[in-house]
Amino acid sequence: MLLNELPRDLACHLNPLIGSSTSDTMQNLIHLLDGQCSLISDRAPDIRLDGEMVHQFLKFVGGAVRFEASNAQDGRFTP
Incomplete structure (x- = not known):
């Protein structure tokens, strides 16, 4: 199950x-x-940035953005 398919209260914990x-x-x-x-x-x-750390950071941010975008498309937008 994808994060954007979960209810908001559960997605907040993940x-x-x-x-x-x-x-x-x-x-x-x-x-x-x-x-x-x-x-x-x-x-x-x-000092150089660690590529793996940046990759994980961007996945984390992307997950939150995808969740909100999916909710907006499904009409579950919560202002």
Whole structure:
């Protein structure tokens, strides 16, 4: 079963970026991405990003976005 097929309350437990509403999810994503951008810009010039870590991070963010997009398409949009 895909994350976007689950009820919101269960999806929240599997992916903490998914909030109790679409607005909460977007706020969670904005805060997370702002923090990650700050970490990337503040790192030392000789430090490289770990590809696997970036890949997992993007999968996590993508899961939350897909969940909200699917809910919007199905008419389950929660403002």
